Amino acid sequence: MNPADLSASLLAVVSGILARRGSTEKITINDVALERPRSREHGDWASNIAMKLAKPLGANPRELADEIAVDLATVDGVARVDVAGPGFINITLDAAAAGALAKVIVEQDADYGRGDLYAGVTMDLEFVSANPTGPLHIGGVRWAAVGDSLARIFQFEGGIVTREYYFNDHGAQIDRFARTLLANWAGEPTPEDGYGGDYIEDIVARVVEAYPGELEDIPTREEIQEVFRAVGVEFMFGDIKKSLQDFGVNFDVFFHENDVHESGAVEHAIDRLRELGAIYEKDGAVWFRSTDYGDDKDRVVIKSDGEYGYMSGDLAYYLNKRERGFERNLIMLGADHHGYVKRLMAMTAAFGDKPYYNLEILIGQLVNLLSNGVAQRMSKRAGTVVVLEDLVDAVGVDAGRYALVRSSIDSQIDIDLDLWSRKTSDNPVFYVQYAHARTRAVARNAEASGVDRAAFDASLLTHESESSLLGILAEFPRVVRQAAELREPHRIARYAEELAGAYHRWYDNCRVTPLGEEPITDLHRTRLWLNDAAGVVLRNALGLLGVSAPDRM
RNA sequence: GCGCCCGUAGCUCAGCGGAUAGAGCAAUUGACUACGGAUCAAUAGGCCGGGGGUUCAAAUCCCUCCGGGCGCACCA
Numbered sequence: 001m002n003p004a005d006l007s008a009s010l011l012a013v014v015s016g017i018l019a020r021r022g023s024t025e026k027i028t029i030n031d032v033a034l035e036r037p038r039s040r041e042h043g044d045w046a047s048n049i050a051m052k053l054a055k056p057l058g059a060n061p062r063e064l065a066d067e068i069a070v071d072l073a074t075v076d077g078v079a080r081v082d083v084a085g086p087g088f089i090n091i092t093l094d095a096a097a098a099g100a101l102a103k104v105i106v107e108q109d110a111d112y113g114r115g116d117l118y119a120g121v122t123m124d125l126e127f128v129s130a131n132p133t134g135p136l137h138i139g140g141v142r143w144a145a146v147g148d149s150l151a152r153i154f155q156f157e158g159g160i161v162t163r164e165y166y167f168n169d170h171g172a173q174i175d176r177f178a179r180t181l182l183a184n185w186a187g188e189p190t191p192e193d194g195y196g197g198d199y200i201e202d203i204v205a206r207v208v209e210a211y212p213g214e215l216e217d218i219p220t221r222e223e224i225q226e227v228f229r230a231v232g233v234e235f236m237f238g239d240i241k242k243s244l245q246d247f248g249v250n251f252d253v254f255f256h257e258n259d260v261h262e263s264g265a266v267e268h269a270i271d272r273l274r275e276l277g278a279i280y281e282k283d284g285a286v287w288f289r290s291t292d293y294g295d296d297k298d299r300v301v302i303k304s305d306g307e308y309g310y311m312s313g314d315l316a317y318y319l320n321k322r323e324r325g326f327e328r329n330l331i332m333l334g335a336d337h338h339g340y341v342k343r344l345m346a347m348t349a350a351f352g353d354k355p356y357y358n359l360e361i362l363i364g365q366l367v368n369l370l371s372n373g374v375a376q377r378m379s380k381r382a383g384t385v386v387v388l389e390d391l392v393d394a395v396g397v398d399a400g401r402y403a404l405v406r407s408s409i410d411s412q413i414d415i416d417l418d419l420w421s422r423k424t425s426d427n428p429v430f431y432v433q434y435a436h437a438r439t440r441a442v443a444r445n446a447e448a449s450g451v452d453r454a455a456f457d458a459s460l461l462t463h464e465s466e467s468s469l470l471g472i473l474a475e476f477p478r479v480v481r482q483a484a485e486l487r488e489p490h491r492i493a494r495y496a497e498e499l500a501g502a503y504h505r506w507y508d509n510c511r512v513t514p515l516g517e518e519p520i521t522d523l524h525r526t527r528l529w530l531n532d533a534a535g536v537v538l539r540n541a542l543g544l545l546g547v548s549a550p551d552r553m
Numbered sequence: 554g555c556g557c558c559c560g561u562a563g564c565u566c567a568g569c570g571g572a573u574a575g576a577g578c579a580a581u582u583g584a585c586u587a588c589g590g591a592u593c594a595a596u597a598g599g600c601c602g603g604g605g606g607u608u609c610a611a612a613u614c615c616c617u618c619c620g621g622g623c624g625c626a627c628c629a
Binding site for chain 2: 035037038039042046048051054055061084085086087088090131168170171172173174283284285286287296297299300301302303304305307309310313334335336337338339340341342363364365366368406407408409410411412413414415416427428430431433434435437438441442443444445446448449451490491493494497498501504505507508509511512513514515516531552553
């Protein structure tokens, strides 16, 4: 008996009552969704359907609840149904019905929790996309952790997911980067709009090293700068890729902005908008009439000097993604880019697509760094950069990823570097990982003392901590689905913590291996199933976060 | 001025229409001759930023004010 079965039973019961009352009120499976009560004394599952239906039926919610309760109590596997408060229906399953789940989970193993929310849907997730003008700073790292986790969640829900990095190797930022390298090489001061930071010197040295001849022999300054641009960007790009790989984030596509310009895709996109009547000319420039689609102001696509405006690249890139066949396109951006949302949605609508469906922009708040309790301002140009490697060096990949993915992206998060670099375990990731390691230790001990999974009798799982653990295990598929729908991976992390807590409590109360000379019984064997089920779900949850589930710590 | 996000326990943050608002850390107390004590049990700590409104029911939805962060170029 899982929540879906129970919902179906409840639906049948309520439909029967509606028919009996001669009501034309229509209800669906969504109306009878069960929730897990906060307090254990309210049973395993609760429904508020009676309160929802009371008004349209003109009925007293408590009486209606009583009526539902009587019928529901006859359902197989339901031990007790109580009506409480203003009309809550609290359902308690019998131990056998609730406990059967443990075996199901162990048998489904890595597939437990998998859903079909996005079955067969092509999805492109674009994230990080930092300019190759420096190492990955901490802000970009948040999206690496969150974006990769989201991709895993979508895949778990059946989505056909592409992880994509938009590599901006075209614009003025790259020119600034090249000029900075050139100036450093020539022993000149860093240009006013250039980049600071120790890595500049390093890159310069590597470019000099990599260049087959002598840079001094190149006749013009422009040509030398071009060498620094091409080779320097390549190095930077390689460094970023490697950092991400080491962080467990692997992109399927690295898309170069240059391609979009060189392939004629920009003209193609503008032509397309022109056909659709969304393009006009004014003051010698070419404009996209984005205000027709909800934007605050129209946007320049070709400047009066003939150069392409910034947005032209976005137009071409989006169209390119659609032409590559992606139904859903998600872009993750930092809060400093939230102003883009309207114009990108206007673009989506102008192309005849559905805003917030074919294109979604996820805006995440910035990460603050605290050092000695003082916020550090990050600036690439000033060189006060905290990069991915700093975080990994301080706390490791697992803790780093977990910490970044544990909070809602709507919240700014503070990362106290002093605290984190202490490597103490005041980070919940250890709590969760330890719970998993413990499930493995218990399984090892069970094997050593002769407890196996030859028997399974769910009716023996009667301890309070067992029904509590089972209730949480049952929720995993719903949590995954919700995390996918809301694009909120942090829900998985919070769930994992709750599960770890329930597991530790169960461990404290219920032994899998017998003590001393006690004989091995079916209770021990059945508990081994439950133990392993908890291990499976902890492992699956951590897997969705890109965090390892160690067997030993 | 306009726009987006946030204001919940000492700290970092969950909860986003339901029943007594939660977790981790920090504090106090207790449990190791019991499957790893990296654990567990207990105590203490909240006008859920302020004020209106909608609802049977609001931390959650709407309005407004206050406070904080980030944006509003023919820059990228």
